[in-house]
Amino acid sequence: MGNDRFAIELHDVTKRYPGGVTAVDALDLRVPEGTVFGFLGPNGAGKTTTMRMLVGLVRPTSGRIRVLGQPPGTPDQLARVGALIESPAFYPHLSGVDNLRLAARYASVPDSAADRVLAEVGLTGRARSAFRTYSLGMKQRLGVAAALLKEPSLLILDEPTNGLDPAGVSEIRELLRSLGQHGRTVLLSSHVLGEVEQVCDRIAVINRGRLVADGTSDELRAALGAGELLIAADPVDKAAACLRDHRSVRGVETVDGRLRVSADPALAAELNRRLVEAGIDVRELRPVRHSLEEAFLELTGPDRAGREESTTMTGGSR
Numbered sequence: 001m002g003n004d005r006f007a008i009e010l011h012d013v014t015k016r017y018p019g020g021v022t023a024v025d026a027l028d029l030r031v032p033e034g035t036v037f038g039f040l041g042p043n044g045a046g047k048t049t050t051m052r053m054l055v056g057l058v059r060p061t062s063g064r065i066r067v068l069g070q071p072p073g074t075p076d077q078l079a080r081v082g083a084l085i086e087s088p089a090f091y092p093h094l095s096g097v098d099n100l101r102l103a104a105r106y107a108s109v110p111d112s113a114a115d116r117v118l119a120e121v122g123l124t125g126r127a128r129s130a131f132r133t134y135s136l137g138m139k140q141r142l143g144v145a146a147a148l149l150k151e152p153s154l155l156i157l158d159e160p161t162n163g164l165d166p167a168g169v170s171e172i173r174e175l176l177r178s179l180g181q182h183g184r185t186v187l188l189s190s191h192v193l194g195e196v197e198q199v200c201d202r203i204a205v206i207n208r209g210r211l212v213a214d215g216t217s218d219e220l221r222a223a224l225g226a227g228e229l230l231i232a233a234d235p236v237d238k239a240a241a242c243l244r245d246h247r248s249v250r251g252v253e254t255v256d257g258r259l260r261v262s263a264d265p266a267l268a269a270e271l272n273r274r275l276v277e278a279g280i281d282v283r284e285l286r287p288v289r290h291s292l293e294e295a296f297l298e299l300t301g302p303d304r305a306g307r308e309e310s311t312t313m314t315g316g317s318r
């Protein structure tokens with residue numbers, strides 16, 4: 001049984017809370033097995049609600065969810081999913097290893113699993129220190145360790161870097177990379193693009209409960225029309241004509257005496273050669289790429305999402 005290609009599948013999933021908030025709105029999402037998958041969106045986008053639905057903590061209002069080929073929350077599925085969704089409750093006065101031994105008992109796995117997962121998150125050296133003495137980054141890593149106790153094939157981590165300083169973030173980032181090895185699927189949410197970009201194979205962006213983009217970081221850039229070259233060449237008209245003749249060039253515009261060329265930046269060397277062979281002087285040629293940050297802001301920015309609210313403003317000072 002089960003699906004052998006997608007660890008997570010959501011079809012047309014909506015969650016409306018009793019107060020009337022639609023936290024997740026007709027969401028379609030597929031997380032391929034064995035990927036580290038970034039689930040990105042601004043605060044309130046619906047990430048936590050989605051993750052809670054995946055483990056059966058929240059029931060969808062409508063739609064269909066399969067996690068490891070099963071509906072969420074079955075005992076068999078929960079045995080194969082490790083989740084860090086809310087801060088786990090650790091005892092401040094107990095050591096890291098004692099906290100994990102307790103968690104191991106709750107999860108019905110042998111106590112010895114505690115040492116294995118401590119090593120996996122790089123906390124062996126501090127295993128015997130009291131939890132309250134841990135840095136925030138170490139606390140988060142202990143949370144990840146607890147999620148690993150069951151040797152899950154799917155790991156769901158809700159904003160594991162939230163509130164960490166840059167050093168803590170880079171500690172966790174190293175860890176997240178290593179968690180995706182051995183065929184494990186990792187679903188990782190964040191509202192900070194840089195964190196998922198460096199770690200994830202694929203990224204889905206949600207805003208106001210809706211999926212607004214899904215793909216590799218390169219695909220997300222391409223979906224936003226990124227892929228431009230800036231070229232300064234003489235004579236500029238001849239250069240423009242020469243570039244327009246190239247079948248992979250989508251457009252050429254002259255801006256302030258330079259050419260903005262819509263084309264895959266990978267074509268840079270080829271276009272340069274073509275211009276030089278045509279007797280054109282090339283003074284400058286460089287890609288002007290949208291950063292993924294710009295792409296993300298464009299996808300989740302107020303222009304896309306805030307129209308209803310902005311129309312309720314009654315004027316006056318801003």
Ligand SMILES: Nc1ncnc2c1ncn2[C@@H]1O[C@H](COP(=O)(O)OP(=O)(O)OP(=O)(O)O)[C@@H](O)[C@H]1O
Pocket residue numbers: 017018019021022023041042043044045046047048049050191
């Ligand atoms: N139990 C609840 N009852 C009512 N509304 C809720 C509940 N939980 C979340 N919401 C609302 O649903 C929307 C989505 O919240 P959710 O926590 O899923 O988003 P998020 O992307 O995880 O954001 P954050 O990063 O801030 O946690 C928000 O408007 C939130 O206020």
